[in-house]
Amino acid sequence: MTKPEPLPDNDIFRVVSWNIEHNGIGRDGADERWHLAMDVLAALRPHVLLRQELTRADMYGGRAVWAEAARLGGHTAFLAKATPESANPTGVYTDPALLVPTEYYEHSTGMWHPVCNPVVKLKGARGKLSIASFHLCSFDPGRRANEAKRLTTLGKPGMAAIIGGDCNSYPHTAVEVQSLPDWGSVEDRSHFEHRTIDRNGERVSDTEPDRILSGIHDDRPPVFVELGHYAATCLGQPSALAPTASLWRKDQGERHRIDRIYATPQIVGALTKLEVVVNDEILEVSDHPPVVATFSLAALRRALSTATVTAV
Known part of the structure; x- marks a missing residue:
């Protein structure tokens, strides 16, 4: 599969989802990890940041x-x-610079x-975009x-949404079935x-949330498309299936891809890249790495022209 050409800087819309363990604050109140996390986020330059464990x-x-918003450059x-x-x-x-809030909901x-x-409201687009962070x-x-x-209520017909977070459960698709935990080796x-x-009298890994959010039933479209699976199977990016948590725990088996970003089907075609970012700084900051979804801004604007429903 031919890799897509890199997007120019003015055609990038970047969404980051990150569970920063206890917001980077130690039990003694030390905030060195928080400052390091903010340095990481400043380098990633998200237009949308979905945070867990604030x-x-x-x-x-x-x-x-407000301190985090300031470190991001004045985000809302x-x-x-x-x-x-x-x-x-x-x-x-x-x-x-790109997004004007029109409503806020808490479910x-x-x-x-x-x-x-x-x-x-994405500037330059007619429709609205619903954004959600979940844990x-x-x-x-x-x-x-x-x-x-x-969460499926955020994917009603006509609604355009990007949601992401810590699923505390596993992908359901066949392409990843071999990477599910070996529970016999888990000490915890x-x-x-x-x-x-x-399931049928056997204890198996919990894949139900992913099946509910992005499962295909009776050949009908899913409520959401899971972006890691889409990037791996449609964009030729197998690294999009890289495991996430736990970066720290050793008694819970190997790392698995429990942090995921989803989007409604009409805007998935705007996705150009999905990556799990792990480096020495991130390993120091949190037990979860950030998941970064990059969209073509122009393609996202076009896709949002079809969105008619704006709220739950």
């Missing part, structure tokens, strides 16, 4: 949120609420972490499935309980 970022008037910031179960909310940052029904969901439940496969069902048995489901 731990206690709502404290002190949202000081950490959105932060979902923390919950009694978790002080690690999701957030979204958008580049005001909390049945969600371990409420979904942060701004709707924006599916780490310990309950049933709740993850319900959360994925909730609570992890086994958290990440497996019963």
